[in-house]
Amino acid sequence: MNVQSTIRIVVIGNGMVGYKFCEKLMARNKNQDPFSITVFGEEPRAAYDRVHLSEFFAGKSADELTMAPAEWYAENGIRLFLSDPVVDIDREEKLVRSHHGHIVYYDYLIMATGSGAFVPSIPGVEKDGVFVYRTIEDLELIQSYARKAKRGAVLGGGLLGLEAAKALLDLGLEEAHVVEFAQRLMPRQIDEAGSRMLQSQLEALGLQIHLNKSTQEIAGGECIKGMQFADSSFLDVDMLVISAGIRPRDELAKIAGLETHPRGGIVVDNFLRTSDPNIFAIGECALAHHMIYGLIAPGYEMAEVVVANLCGGSREFLPFDMSTKLKLIGTDVASFGDAFIEEPACKTIRYENKAKGVYKRINVSADGKQLLGGILVGDAEQYNMLLQTCKGKTILPPDPEDLILGSRGGEEAGAGVMSFPDDALICSCEAVTKGMICHEVGENGHTTIDAIKKCCKAGTGCGGCVPMVKDLIQGVLKQKGVYIRNVVCEHFDHSRQELLDLVKINGLRTYNAVLNEFGKGDGCEVCKPLVASILASLWNENILQKDRAPIQDSNDRYLANIQKGGTYSVVPRIPGGEITPEKLIVIGQVAQRYGLYTKITGGQRIDMFGAHLGDLPSIWEELINAGFESGHAYGKSLRTVKSCVGSTWCRFGVQDSVSFAIEVEDRYKGLRSPHKLKSAVSGCVRECAEAQSKDFGIIATEKGWNLYVCGNGGSKPQHAQLIATDVDKETCIRLIDRFLMFYIKTADPLTRTATWLNKMEGGINYLKAVVVDDVLGIGAELEREIQMLIDVYQCEWKEVVESPELRKRFSHFVNVPIKDPSIQFEPMRSQKRVKEWS
Amino acid sequence: MTETESKVIWHMACHVEDIPEDGGGCAFIEGKQIAIFNFARRGEWFATDNECPHRQQMAVARGMIGSQEDEPKVACPFHKKTFSLRSGQCLNDESYKISTFPVMVKENRVYIGL
Secondary structure, three states, X not given: OOHHHOEEEEEEOOOHHHHXXXXXXXXHHOXXXXXXXXXXXXXXXXXXXXXXXXXXXXXXXXXXHEOXXXXXXXXXXXXXXXXXXXXXXXXXXXXXXXXXXXXXXXXXXXXXXXXXXXXXXXXXXXXXXXXXXXXXXXXXXXXXXXXXXXXXXXXXXXXXHHHHHHHHHHOOOOEEEEEOOOOOOOOOOOOHHHHHHHHHHHHHOOEEEEOOOOEEEEEEOOEEEEEEEOOOOEEEOOEEEEOOOEEEOOHHHHHOOOOEOOOOOEEOOOOOEOOOOOEEEOHHHEXXXXXXXXXXXXXXXXXXXXXXXXXXXXXXXXXXXXXXXXXXXXXXEEXXXXXXXXXXXXXXXXXXXXXXXXXXXXXXXXXXXXXXXXXEEOOOOOHHHHHHHHHOOOOOOOOOOHHHHOOXXXXXXXXXXXXXXXXXXXXXXXXXXXXXXXXXXXXXXXXXXXXXXXXXXXXXXXXXXXXXXXXXXHHHHHHOOOOOOOOXXXXXXXXXXXXXXXXXXXXXXXXXXXXXXXXXXXXXXXXHHHHHHHHHHHHOOOOOOOXXXXXXXXXXXXXXXXXXXXXXXXXXXXXXXXOOHHXXXXXXXXXXXXXXXXXXXXXXXXXXXXXXXXXXXXXXXXXXXXXXXXXXXXXXXXXXXXXXXXXXXXXXXXXXXXXXXXXXXXXXXXXXXXXXXXXXXXXXXXXXXXXXXXXEEEEEOOOOEEEEEOOEOOOOOXXXXXXXXXXXXXXXXXXXXXXXXXXXXXXXXXXOHHHHHHHOOOHHHHHHHHXXXXXXXXXXXXXXXXXXXXXXXXXXXXXXXXXXXXXXOOOOEOOOOOOOOOOOEEEEOOEEEEOOOX | OOOOOOOOOEEEEXXXXXXXXXXXXXXXXXXXXXXXXXXXXXXXXXXXXXXXXXXXXXXXXXXEEEEEOOEEEEEOOOOOOEEEOOOOEEOOOOOOEXXXXXXXXXXXXXXXXX
16 A cells, blocks of 8 residues: 555545544545545534434433444544544644644644524523533433422524424423423424414424514523523523524634634535635534535535535535425424515515414416415425426416415326426435436336435435425336336245245145245245235134244234233233123233223223233133133224214214124124225214224214225324115125225225225226226125135134134243233332333 | 363253254243254354343344344344344344354253353
8 A cells, every 4th residue: 555645635524524524524435535534523422413402301312322433433533522622723744733742743624613602692591401402411401400390491492492492392391391482483494474374383282482573591590490581581491502593603614714704613615625724614513605504414415515526526516405304393484495586576475374283385487487485384295396496497387376275176286206307306414416316216226215225315314304205206117118016025026916826726825835935035024914914814723723823913923912012012802992890800800810900992992901921821711711802902803893882872963883883793803804984874964983094994874874985094084985875784895895805905004094095096986886886896706705704703802712732822031930021010000100211 | 071171061052853843942041041053054052141131131042043144143133133143243233242152962862161
């Protein structure tokens, strides 16, 4: 190795941008050129993800936030000094001196010193209980102080301030306040109306927001007691987090005689050179194009520019788009392009929906042809699309409001991301264009998100572009005429639907038979439960028999729901929610005998928690002897058919909803499907059983029953849709038979009926045509198939209880008859709970 | 009994039929919980820690086994962290690793080397 020609690079600062510089230099250089890199960091930790700092309070560990472990630096031959800030730069000798006395010579010096919190000079800021929000150390201090605090405030209603306020909420403070000097929140990113919408969303979550407040003094003795404002109001708080902006860390540059701006920042040219051509500045310490870029994407771009220039290229840092999208305490906030431009320089389209907490604004050029910018609050789903339309100067459709409202004419709007120009930026964090991604997909065969992340890093930053990358992959494949199928995994080159047909035609009943016939390799945790579900949906044999036990997913494997600590919960079936006093007593006795925590479920059943694996067969033996059956709470199968009390007791009821619910539940119990199935029967239009939120729901009418399908509760609620009106019981059952079997045979794995319908071409009209009008002529076949499954139903727990062979598998240890000694409980409200995991 | 490596001590864990084919079981050996896997499809046996380092749950033995490319692996039933049965390295999160132990099957008995 030629020692003389080694280029010595010293990086001051090991934050996100400093780290990214090293990563990019390594990636581009691939150890070809003899660079020697030394990094000095002030903090005790290697670079971590400061953007997601607030997740520290939501449970992420410092390690999880780390950009790369210390070993990464060692492996790449980078010397890393932590807790060791550089204190002096000798530009004549071209050397730096660190706090611990290390002296390192450089050929190029990279200043990536970042920024610190700006602390206004308010009397009392030095008191205990006043913090800044910048580093993991700051967070640890806040966390420990918050344990004895009740009321916390954040000074500053900008982006960081609201992040800090979320942290206070996460820490469980009784009151969390935000104090802002300006008239509104996030004045730099969003307009007045957007701020108001954001404010009402945040207030609904329990934040108290105080605007137009100039803090005069932080009151208290040694510790903070409150905040005194100029309008003579006073806020009682016992801790305060200051988040009033950032100040570039340019003090070292000043000492070294580099040009800095009077208001802060190391002045750099378009190549990010400081006034000394051997010294570069990148990230939040650098003042480029007369501004400090306080976002991560431009920081990474700066790292890229310097790396390119050091490796012999010539690249300039251009004024960077400051469009941004983030989630603030659960509320989407985004602004892009020229967000604030006013009429008459543009035409503005605004949409405001206070009921949903949504505000959208787009600014369209005066000729109506281009999108100039906009603001989204409460729903930023269209952000990427709008951003590309704006940046790519895409010609707008004649009704540009469709961009934020969606097309209301029935036809699909736009051609999506495939219509963007090749140089449209898809991943702004890593600066990856549409053309680059399409090239990777089309030419290099990278056709999965993971492969794209690896080969060009798109989607590895904030992750916001992942849906667009997915669309691009599909789009390119479609263009190439590739028939796109959702194949199961590396072991099966088939979709679930294809596999189901193949298994059926060939009459296969074990996993190994399916794998030998149609797969390769040894299977995995994706295809095993999928095949298990198909086998159960086709033959309805006991899922633990033959080779089927070890292919079941976590819960099905032991016919119970695995809970924290490794214990299980037990849910006997209580059809329609109707139960006799005798059976209630049995549940109580069993729970007492086995020390179980009991709770009523949302599905009108009783859940017993904390059962040891080894106790499950005895518990079920007692339940079965009392006439209970498995409730399949652990399975992708019919859970519960909820009912209201109906015409037998209720003075409004028009039909006997309980009897019908029990009939329906008994008919479909044990039916395994691509995902869980929920149902309900209401006795009148008041809909007390909430049937319209179920996979299939039935509502009584004066003349019969109305049938609704494909509803969903959970994280994405969706109302079920009506497919039959005033039908009698027999017709209703026949339609449900067809509906369920059609779903089982055609849905993708782990897809609820609502999502299945949403993806279905033709939607509810098509589904109705198949199920009700039988346009495919498969109605009779579907009915026959489901009747076969119903006919062979057995309570699977009864089979286990009666089989010594199967019972034997229910023990924690194979060699000693003891329970797992690591399981620990603690008391809670006269019952018990399992110890919290760390 | 200690041919392979001088320091390995073999402990009898269970009989072959105690571990389901292509599945796992947990043995209590010297106060430690060891997950044992009978990878019948490959004709191989593996042993690892029973504790998943992600949330410190004693359940690796209850996980599904399989392969990624040719690497034999097990998926923890809690959050589907998957671990190589050969090296113990977590395959979907570099920061986790579990210990692996040698397995010997003789005369229908399964021995674990600690």
